[in-house]
Amino acid sequence: MDKKVAFWIFLLGTLSSAILFLYLTFDTHKQVKVLTKVENLNENVVAGKKVWEKYNCNDCHTILGFGGYYAPDMTKAYKRLGDENIKDILKKPDVIFANSKRKMPKQNLKDEEIENLISFLKWVSEIDNNEWPPQHSEKRISRTALRMSLSENIGVGAALFKVKGCITCHSLQEKEEKRGPSLAKVGSSFDLETLKEIIRNPKTFNPSSKMPPQNQLTEEELQKLSEFLLSLK
Amino acid sequence: MEYKSQEIAKFYFYPALLLFLIQILLGLYLGFSYSSTIPQDIVDVFPFSTARAMHTNLLVLWLLLGFMGGAYYLVPEETKREIWSSKLAYLQLIILLVTGVVALVGFFFGWTQGRPLLEIPRPLDMLVVVGALIFLYNIGMTILKGSQKTVILGTLFGGMIFLALLYLFGIPFYKNATIDWYYWWWVIHLWVEGAWELVTGAIFAFVLMKLAGIERSVVEKWLYVEIGLFLFTGIAGTGHHYYWLGAPKYWLWVGGIFSALEPLPILLMVIDTWNHVKHRKEEIKNPLTWTLAVGTAFYHLLGAGLFGFVHTLPAINYYTHGSQITVSHGHLAFFGAYALLNITLFYFVFPKFKNIEKYDERKGKIGFWTMSVSMFLMGLSFAVAGIVQSYFERFLGFSYMEAQLYMRLWMQIATIIGIFFLFGAIITIYDLFNLKEKKFA
Numbered sequence: 001m002d003k004k005v006a007f008w009i010f011l012l013g014t015l016s017s018a019i020l021f022l023y024l025t026f027d028t029h030k031q032v033k034v035l036t037k038v039e040n041l042n043e044n045v046v047a048g049k050k051v052w053e054k055y056n057c058n059d060c061h062t063i064l065g066f067g068g069y070y071a072p073d074m075t076k077a078y079k080r081l082g083d084e085n086i087k088d089i090l091k092k093p094d095v096i097f098a099n100s101k102r103k104m105p106k107q108n109l110k111d112e113e114i115e116n117l118i119s120f121l122k123w124v125s126e127i128d129n130n131e132w133p134p135q136h137s138e139k140r141i142s143r144t145a146l147r148m149s150l151s152e153n154i155g156v157g158a159a160l161f162k163v164k165g166c167i168t169c170h171s172l173q174e175k176e177e178k179r180g181p182s183l184a185k186v187g188s189s190f191d192l193e194t195l196k197e198i199i200r201n202p203k204t205f206n207p208s209s210k211m212p213p214q215n216q217l218t219e220e221e222l223q224k225l226s227e228f229l230l231s232l233k
Numbered sequence: 234m235e236y237k238s239q240e241i242a243k244f245y246f247y248p249a250l251l252l253f254l255i256q257i258l259l260g261l262y263l264g265f266s267y268s269s270t271i272p273q274d275i276v277d278v279f280p281f282s283t284a285r286a287m288h289t290n291l292l293v294l295w296l297l298l299g300f301m302g303g304a305y306y307l308v309p310e311e312t313k314r315e316i317w318s319s320k321l322a323y324l325q326l327i328i329l330l331v332t333g334v335v336a337l338v339g340f341f342f343g344w345t346q347g348r349p350l351l352e353i354p355r356p357l358d359m360l361v362v363v364g365a366l367i368f369l370y371n372i373g374m375t376i377l378k379g380s381q382k383t384v385i386l387g388t389l390f391g392g393m394i395f396l397a398l399l400y401l402f403g404i405p406f407y408k409n410a411t412i413d414w415y416y417w418w419w420v421i422h423l424w425v426e427g428a429w430e431l432v433t434g435a436i437f438a439f440v441l442m443k444l445a446g447i448e449r450s451v452v453e454k455w456l457y458v459e460i461g462l463f464l465f466t467g468i469a470g471t472g473h474h475y476y477w478l479g480a481p482k483y484w485l486w487v488g489g490i491f492s493a494l495e496p497l498p499i500l501l502m503v504i505d506t507w508n509h510v511k512h513r514k515e516e517i518k519n520p521l522t523w524t525l526a527v528g529t530a531f532y533h534l535l536g537a538g539l540f541g542f543v544h545t546l547p548a549i550n551y552y553t554h555g556s557q558i559t560v561s562h563g564h565l566a567f568f569g570a571y572a573l574l575n576i577t578l579f580y581f582v583f584p585k586f587k588n589i590e591k592y593d594e595r596k597g598k599i600g601f602w603t604m605s606v607s608m609f610l611m612g613l614s615f616a617v618a619g620i621v622q623s624y625f626e627r628f629l630g631f632s633y634m635e636a637q638l639y640m641r642l643w644m645q646i647a648t649i650i651g652i653f654f655l656f657g658a659i660i661t662i663y664d665l666f667n668l669k670e671k672k673f674a
Binding site for chain 2: 011013046050054057059063064066067068069101102105106127143
């Protein structure tokens with residue numbers, strides 16, 4: 001190989017990679033609009049991003065996995081904590097983390113800044129980012145349920161029925177009433193989609209239902225649990 | 234020294250070494266923050282975030298000072314003429330240092346752009362751009378008027394232009410966080426796995442050529458192949474940062490495939506360096522420079538190549554992204570690929586400033602080995618912490634802080650090793666400032 005061949009390796013290697021990269025950048029710009037739901041990216045969200053940057057939050061916290069690694073990731077913080085908890089933490093971190101081994105600096109944010117920051121975190125939590133982080137993924141199944149499923153040789157849905165506490169209020173024996181109705185034959189009364197809907201929003205089926213909505217289940221858990229219930233005929 | 238203006242390099246290298254020292258001290262504060270509970274009153278005044286902004290910006294600043302000083306040293310020898318304007322070179326240095334000092338003091342008082350690694354506020358970014366333009370103009374004019382145009386010069390200058398252009402993508406305010414991070418990586422990734430590889434590749438080739446007395450055509454041929462492979466794998470390899478930020482799914486494939494190839498050019502560099510050592514034509518006057526050069530190549534492969542590769546594939550990165558595994562890779566890669574390169578360059582150039590033929594190498598060797606071994610052990614400790622963190626937090630679903638407590642021991646170990654690293658650095662810096670002609674008994 002002489003220097004001329006080496007030069008062509010350099011030129012073609014660089015150009016091919018650059019062209020591919022620039023083309024994909026162009027395409028990414030188009031797709032990001034859908035993936036990040038830009039229709040929800042309003043003024044408050046932008047103002048919230050500025051608050052996030054003004055207080056250098058990102059050099060302790062990560063967001064989308066990027067930043068300092070000294071404090072929790074904020075990608076799904078809105079779903080994890082909700083409005084009120086985030087507000088409390090931002091207003092008095094010294095009190096909230098009084099017993100924590102790691103402290104958060106007092107930032108003395110204005111109420112308006114807090115509102116905007118929450119809008120920003122809410123918008124970020126809805127970005128379609130391939131189900132990251134894994135512990136907050138909608139495809140996740142409780143590790144306790146998985147372990148029980150393996151050790152007791154039962155289906156994942158049945159294990160979830162026990163682990164998630166359904167069994168406290170619902171019997172699987174016919175005609176045995178606990179707090180809620182027996183589910184021994186529930187699969188013959190409803191289809192899969194209706195079961196899912198009832199678990200998430202019990203009141204849509206029976207307005208006087210006392211069952212709490214099961215929002216903590218991930219999509220995958222809801223699916224497995226509903227499949228299990230459907231099999232009870 | 235053949236040319237008077239090569240002396241400019243000295244004034245870039247001295248502050249670089251000082252900043253390196255401050256960077257390590259701040260690093261120890263960061264390690265200490267992980268290892269113990271810093272009281273609320275201190276956290277309110279000097280939070281982790283401020284110290285981290287300083288730690289990382291100091292790193293970038295001292296490395297860039299080294300690269301620029303390196304350029305001022307090698308360009309005259311390559312072009313066979315003095316630097317176009319020494320005055321401009323010193324003006325540029327002053328601008329750069331003033332920007333750096335104002336930025337660091339500003340961070341302390343909360344003046345920041347608020348984006349990791351790019352914390353320098355936008356008004357100061359303008360000064361950075363002015364400094365960069367002066368540098369490019371000065372080096373560009375020198376090359377233009379020079380009687381010799383070489384591949385080393387082309388690679389160096391091309392890399393510097395690429396470096397400056399990429400910085401521009403880090404300046405605007407982006408409304409969309411996903412787009413923001415997309416271009417953030419154009420600065421961070423394409424710097425360290427693109428532009429910086431060109432600049433340091435050129436500096437490294439120059440040092441090797443001079444040390445070994447190897448023919449230019451051989452050195453430059455391999456330089457072409459190396460930078461070709463670096464850019465081929467590195468540009469599209471940016472995709473390994475686009476897995477989880479809300480970009481299309483094809484990045485999992487593009488990022489995974491191209492970044493899996495990223496160790497190849499580094500491997501080639503190691504083999505290439507080794508060959509130069511074997512086929513050298515000059516006698517070895519100062520074996521330390523060779524230890525450093527070979528050490529740089531191997532550490533580059535270890536930190537950037539191997540430790541990058543272990544968590545670059547999407548299936549693994551899903552659990553390790555944004556954990557201490559990243560910290561482990563970051564430390565080993567920056568030390569191996571760039572910090573060691575600068576130290577090699579300093580040990581090559583400093584004796585020439587003082588007209589020293591042969592110097593006493595004992596302190597230099599102790600410094601190199603202390604730093605290299607402690608950084609390696611520190612990287613391993615971060616990696617174990619990262620594995621513990623990934624397992625408990627990402628896999629089992631424990632809360633962030635619970636997982637942090639399980640890995641705390643490893644952060645404490647890393648911090649203690651950091652103190653050893655500090656000693657290694659102090660010995661090295663002291664030695665560089667005090668090199669003396671070795672007297673024969």
